Amino acid sequence: MSKLRFRISMSLDGFVAGPHQSKEDPLGVGGMRLHEWVFPLEVFRKMHDMPGGEVNESSLVVKEAFENIGATIMGRNMFGGHPGPWNSAKPWNGWWGDNPPFHTPVFVITHYEREPLVLKAGNSFTFVTEGLAAALQQAKVAAGGCDVSLGGGAQVARGYLREGLIDEMTISLVPILLGSGERLFDDTGEDLQGLELVRTIATRDVIHLRFARAG
């Protein structure tokens, strides 16, 4: 069965992005510090056509996150650009240029209708205005038996978590403080909706906590 899987980097104080996210600073002030553990990895460098790089215990976690993924879901804020209705005169086509790193159909949850956007190398963006469950249903069909990756951001992830729709979640806990920004677990209730810690991979720079459904 197709699963909804989610991996995200979070600071010790619970933030998944720094404050003041903007077009110029999409991860917010200091937000890049959450991702420093991934940049030296060979598996990351390969994805971005760069040679060399390290192999360590985090390599497996990055590799796994991209395995068997047939579709991707993200929120409007993660797709980025501007708030409100889409500007068709000067369309925002995402942060990633002509060749985004998803290589799957991507479903963007938004309040505003827009025609699908097709880019290079298997990347397409479909804009879903019917909510989280509808986006998941469309993504699962598109995934054709493979899993669906939940890209973020925090708001959309919280919604899927509260609805109990996430089947696997990996929190890559980075032992730093961001002080402010976007919290992942904010008003998410007392219930992990059946998710249990099933594996911990610890390095000096990041601790990967993998949660899955029991049984």
Next chain:
Amino acid sequence: MSKLRFRISMSLDGFVAGPHQSKEDPLGVGGMRLHEWVFPLEVFRKMHDMPGGEVNESSLVVKEAFENIGATIMGRNMFGGHPGPWNSAKPWNGWWGDNPPFHTPVFVITHYEREPLVLKAGNSFTFVTEGLAAALQQAKVAAGGCDVSLGGGAQVARGYLREGLIDEMTISLVPILLGSGERLFDDTGEDLQGLELVRTIATRDVIHLRFARAG
């Protein structure tokens, strides 16, 4: 040199106590869930004069927390009782009865003066009204070359963290959500004040993240 050491259990969403802390419910609603990993341990049961119990990877962490401790610091809220000036007609002498588990001089940070309280088995409580640094100084003298344990709660711990006065910190991360309550890292800034992750001990129920000063 005498160190200030701090160990606390924290939920995945960052809470170290549940909401609605009261005399009847000192850990707040659901707060007991943060400590379930410790109760089955032999090392914990022994401290409370109970036979039997488990030995697992968490045993070391509990054992370490009590080793080489010569004094303890806590906030007024952790000592408990009532807000405002001390009621000398009906004195509150802590949660722990005649024989508290500290067996060291304890320094309680409060806004209200009070005579020291001496209980059984090496337990005494001194009430410090001159602030965090003064309490630490008195505790270090009392510790006589041993370390000082910072008991909590969250507010006092945040204060010592912001001042850069904590030398070792172990966060026992419990993979559950509490949803609300007292957050440890709340407005603690972007700086761990020289503390770095130096060890992770992972079990299914709790992940112990130990921070210490580099060098």
